[in-house]
Amino acid sequence: MIPIPEDYELQALDTIPIKKPEAKQQARLVAALRRTWGFLHPLDRPIVFHVPNGGGRDPKEACNLRTQGVLAGMPDLIILAPGPFTVFIEMKAEGGRVSPEQRVIHPHIAGLGYVMLVAFSAEEALAQLRKLEWKN
Numbered sequence: 001m002i003p004i005p006e007d008y009e010l011q012a013l014d015t016i017p018i019k020k021p022e023a024k025q026q027a028r029l030v031a032a033l034r035r036t037w038g039f040l041h042p043l044d045r046p047i048v049f050h051v052p053n054g055g056g057r058d059p060k061e062a063c064n065l066r067t068q069g070v071l072a073g074m075p076d077l078i079i080l081a082p083g084p085f086t087v088f089i090e091m092k093a094e095g096g097r098v099s100p101e102q103r104v105i106h107p108h109i110a111g112l113g114y115v116m117l118v119a120f121s122a123e124e125a126l127a128q129l130r131k132l133e134w135k136n
Contacts, residue, residue, distance in 0.1 A: 002046060002081055002134040005032040007123050022093040026076055028122040046081035073101030075116065085134060087115040094120050
């Protein structure tokens with residue numbers, strides 16, 4: 001069983017030096033997961049990482065990234081766990097909405113058999129992760 005941190009293990013919002021609410025929640029989630037999973041044997045330790053699709057870019061850089069394979073609508077976080085078991089997480093700020101590109105790609109990911117979650121806080125993401133049947 002892959003351990004999922006409890007809500008009290010999340011870093012306080014006011015201690016995270018990031019301005020965007022969505023990014024703050026994402027940073028809290030990633031830090032808590034990495035702390036908890038850091039105690040596992042390396043071969044049993046899930047990998048969680050961010051897909052940096054958002055943010056402002058100049059047109060030349062945007063074109064360069066698209067040419068290299070950037071895909072609009074991809075979720076913010078990916079968890080690769082033993083099993084193999086893969087979870088995709090889209091983090092949204094409170095009141096945020098899924099983009100038109102995300103409304104296309106998220107069901108596609110789920111249709112391929114992967115777990116696709118959308119969460120509006122680190123607490124909500126942890127609650128959804130706790131409900132999963134981790135394959136390990």
